Amino acid sequence: MTGLDALTFKPWIKRYPADVSARPTLVFPHAGGAALAYRxxxxxxxxAGSDAYVMQYPQRGDRLTHPAPATVAELAEDLFGAGDWAGIGPLRLFGHCMGAVVAFEFARVAERRGVGIEALWVSASEAPSAAASAPALPMAESEILAxxxxxxxxxPALLADEDFVELLLMAVRADYAAFNRYACGEDVKVATDIFAVGGQGDHRISEDMLRRWEVHTEGAFTVSMFDGGHFYLNEFTADVAELVNDL
Structure with missing residues (x-):
């Protein structure tokens, strides 16, 4: 980022601007995921016509030495404080897996601060209330790698690289620890519309699980399904981008 962007956004927010003035879409990676994975x-x-801003969580990439937030709510506050979001207009949020819950909490922060949220896209994720009541995520190395x-x-080749695994474990443990402390009831809602999306072959997150997100919005709700598994996004990158931008 240069010029005004450099002054109003932290350098670890990765921006991919559209060729012409466009609506902003913020992207929230999965647990352990770095911003680079969403390039x-x-x-x-x-x-597709969006100004994309990909979030970078602490304990990875150019935030390797940044302390890990203790909770998902603290992570959302950290990310909200990293940019002048009110200055770029109503936001669209897209979160994949754990990133969907982070995006949900970001939306709650934004709505409390008077920043408009145009839509929340939640991808391959349990609903917040379901995630909060789920069994604890693993913290041991062997279980995380499994x-x-x-x-x-x-x-798989990267998982055989000791240096990569060391960095991956640092990031995943930071995210899992915050997620294991997460609390959210079914009565917690955001005003913005929620659009759930997932993979038909995802053995972890079914369409029925995606539909549980509906209780967390006061607005509209839809579900869209693609072929593919938990990371269907890697196969249908352009299609999902078009879906988000067509809103």
Whole structure:
């Protein structure tokens, strides 16, 4: 980022601007995910007509030394404080897996601060109330790596690289620890519309699970399903970007 962007947004927010003035879409990665992993999606959003801003969580990438927030709510506050979101107009939010819950909490912060949220896209994620009551996520190295293999989305060759695994474990543990402390009741809602999206072949998050997001909005709700598994987004990057931008 340069010029005004450099003054109003933290440098670790990765921006992919559209060729012409466009509505902003903020992207929230999955647990353990770095902003770099969403470069393709950010580029696709820009090509579809969105100004994309990909969030970077602490304990990875250029935030490697930043302390991990203790809770998802603290992470959302951290991300909200990283940019002049009120200055770029109504926001669209897109979160994948754990990132959907982070985006939900970001929307709650934004609505309390008077920043308009145009839409919340939640991808391959349990609803907040369901996530809060789910069993604790694993913290042991062997269990985390088994989880990564089961979810897919990570190159198996990278999981054989000790240096990569060390960094991955740092990021995942930070996110899982915050997620394990998460609390949210079914009565907690955002005013913005929620659009759920997932993969037909996702063995972790079913369409019925996605539909539980409906209780968390005071607005409209829809579900869209693509072929593919938990990381269907990697296969249908351009299609999902078009879906988000067509709103």
């Amino acid at each position: 393709g999606f950010g580029t696709a959003l820009a090509a 989880e990564m293999v089961d979810l897919g989305g990570t190159d």
